[in-house]
Amino acid sequence: MDQAAFLESYDPAAFERPSVAVDLILMSVVDGAPAVLLTRRDQHPFQGGWALPGGFVGIGESLDDAAHRLLAEKAHMADAYVEQLYTFGAVERDPRMRIISVAYFALIPACAFAAAMKGAPELALARLTLQPGGPVEARLPEGEPLALAFDHGEMLGVAMLRLRGKLDYSGIAFALLPERFTLRALQDVYEAILDTSLNKPAFRRRMLDRGWLAPTGERETGASFRPAELYRYQPSR
Amino acid sequence: MDQAAFLESYDPAAFERPSVAVDLILMSVVDGAPAVLLTRRDQHPFQGGWALPGGFVGIGESLDDAAHRLLAEKAHMADAYVEQLYTFGAVERDPRMRIISVAYFALIPACAFAAAMKGAPELALARLTLQPGGPVEARLPEGEPLALAFDHGEMLGVAMLRLRGKLDYSGIAFALLPERFTLRALQDVYEAILDTSLNKPAFRRRMLDRGWLAPTGERETGASFRPAELYRYQPSR
DNA sequence: TTTACTTATTCGCGTTGTGAACATAAGTAA
DNA sequence: TTACTTATGTTCACAACGCGAATAAGTAAA
Numbered sequence: 001m002d003q004a005a006f007l008e009s010y011d012p013a014a015f016e017r018p019s020v021a022v023d024l025i026l027m028s029v030v031d032g033a034p035a036v037l038l039t040r041r042d043q044h045p046f047q048g049g050w051a052l053p054g055g056f057v058g059i060g061e062s063l064d065d066a067a068h069r070l071l072a073e074k075a076h077m078a079d080a081y082v083e084q085l086y087t088f089g090a091v092e093r094d095p096r097m098r099i100i101s102v103a104y105f106a107l108i109p110a111c112a113f114a115a116a117m118k119g120a121p122e123l124a125l126a127r128l129t130l131q132p133g134g135p136v137e138a139r140l141p142e143g144e145p146l147a148l149a150f151d152h153g154e155m156l157g158v159a160m161l162r163l164r165g166k167l168d169y170s171g172i173a174f175a176l177l178p179e180r181f182t183l184r185a186l187q188d189v190y191e192a193i194l195d196t197s198l199n200k201p202a203f204r205r206r207m208l209d210r211g212w213l214a215p216t217g218e219r220e221t222g223a224s225f226r227p228a229e230l231y232r233y234q235p236s237r
Numbered sequence: 238m239d240q241a242a243f244l245e246s247y248d249p250a251a252f253e254r255p256s257v258a259v260d261l262i263l264m265s266v267v268d269g270a271p272a273v274l275l276t277r278r279d280q281h282p283f284q285g286g287w288a289l290p291g292g293f294v295g296i297g298e299s300l301d302d303a304a305h306r307l308l309a310e311k312a313h314m315a316d317a318y319v320e321q322l323y324t325f326g327a328v329e330r331d332p333r334m335r336i337i338s339v340a341y342f343a344l345i346p347a348c349a350f351a352a353a354m355k356g357a358p359e360l361a362l363a364r365l366t367l368q369p370g371g372p373v374e375a376r377l378p379e380g381e382p383l384a385l386a387f388d389h390g391e392m393l394g395v396a397m398l399r400l401r402g403k404l405d406y407s408g409i410a411f412a413l414l415p416e417r418f419t420l421r422a423l424q425d426v427y428e429a430i431l432d433t434s435l436n437k438p439a440f441r442r443r444m445l446d447r448g449w450l451a452p453t454g455e456r457e458t459g460a461s462f463r464p465a466e467l468y469r470y471q472p473s474r
Numbered sequence: 475t476t477t478a479c480t481t482a483t484t485c486g487c488g489t490t491g492t493g494a495a496c497a498t499a500a501g502t503a504a
Numbered sequence: 505t506t507a508c509t510t511a512t513g514t515t516c517a518c519a520a521c522g523c524g525a526a527t528a529a530g531t532a533a534a
Binding site: 061090 | 293294339
């Protein structure tokens with residue numbers, strides 16, 4: 001207690017300070033499966049492993065600002081749903097030095113995801129599968145599970161679970177869709193994140209009863225059968 | 238991108254680093270209302286204001302370890318449900334210097350709460366009320382709302398909302414109760430956190446159907462009317 | 475010993491949400 | 505015009521839930 005009071009008043013400049021970084025989990029749902037953008041490491045540690053894009057937090061920069069800056073720098077995206085996920089602070093999580101990492105995830109519609117990959121060729125798309133009770137697996141399209149650097153596999157697991165948990169009671173799914181979308185596309189997002197198949201009429205009823213969807217009167221185009229109506233997300237009701 | 242790769246490889250020792258602290262939200266439900274332990278600040282900034290107990294994270298100490306160490310140092314408690322809440326990283330949140338704070342909350346049964354206060358006289362109990370859409374108010378028993386230091390009011394708000402959100406789908410409520418408890422006591426915890434009154438038979442049915450409760454066969458004592466059965470929390474079923 | 479009293483616990487009913495099967499509608503392409 | 509495919513709507517059974525009331529089980533006072 002006296003010790004605690006002492007620490008409270010002590011000049012913290014005397015302590016050695018950890019570095020603080022932000023790691024970005026750039027997520028989307030592509031072809032019916034959750035996906036994330038990773039970069040291949042060309043240096044030790046974890047050379048050849050796959051890592052989340054990230055960077056250090058500036059001394060005059062808030063955590064949220066750092067996340068948005070990295071989003072722009074790494075993926076050239078200005079607008080996305082960004083949310084702080086969790087802070088990872090194990091002592092040995094980076095073998096080089098003490099780095100505390102604040103993980104953020106950004107939800108990106110599949111179309112913007114593809115555009116971001118064109119602008120940032122060092123980013124690779126990996127599909128995620130969440131083993132029940134186990135770690136996540138990330139793999140390139142038709143590839144073996146990737147070796148993830150640092151504790152980034154753990155970060156992806158936390159992100160997937162957070163996404164699942166918030167799916168039904170928050171409008172988080174709409175951040176993964178373009179502005180106008182069909183109910184089928186919305187259901188595909190739900191099924192990809194929850195990794196289950198859902199009953200179509202029941203899903204439709206639940207979504208419409210929630211009052212978040214506004215019909216636009218427009219129809220999807222390009223289908224060789226009856227086109228579905230396009231809806232818009234209307235948060236406040 | 239080149240810039241990003243540069244930053245990635247750059248020696249972060251060259252950057253000025255923020256300090257990293259842990260702040261503890263020691264919560265309980267006392268007399269039917271959420272409560273938290275605060276300390277009065279005797280120095281600037283926020284002299285005379287009320288703050289959460291906290292301290293800096295050691296360079297060789299994980300965030301979780303720091304939280305548990307502070308729990309022992311500040312409240313003399315070894316076992317409690319401890320969970321990382323959120324990381325607050327606004328640049329000006331501490332006017333003296335850049336400090337990033339990782340907030341943890343600990344859930345403590347009312348009886349252990351009272352014991353902790355005896356062992357740590359600098360801690361004061363404040364009752365929390367969460368205004369819908371507004372900030373939380375913390376007040377001493379029969380007192381005016383307290384002036385909270387730093388962004389600690391915001392932290393309390395996030396903690397209350399997290400608690401509410403996790404209440405129904407996690408066994409978090411049982412961390413606020415002694416090992417054996419009555420259904421009425423459990424319902425009191427729910428009503429305090431959700432700030433609503435609940436239907437008693439329906440609550441009872443829901444809880445028992447969930448399969449988390451094991452009857453002990455014992456009865457509560459000291460009541461001048463029919464004593465209720467004591468239950469135990471049995472997580473895995 | 476009996477009675478009053480208070481709360482725990484259970485019961486029954488109407489309402490609501492949900493899953494499944496099925497019927498209908500609306501487009502394209504042959 | 506017809507076949508085909510998917511969107512959209514309807515119906516029904518069933519489970520969950522809120523609510524009120526009835527019953528049970530203790531203590532304390534008469």
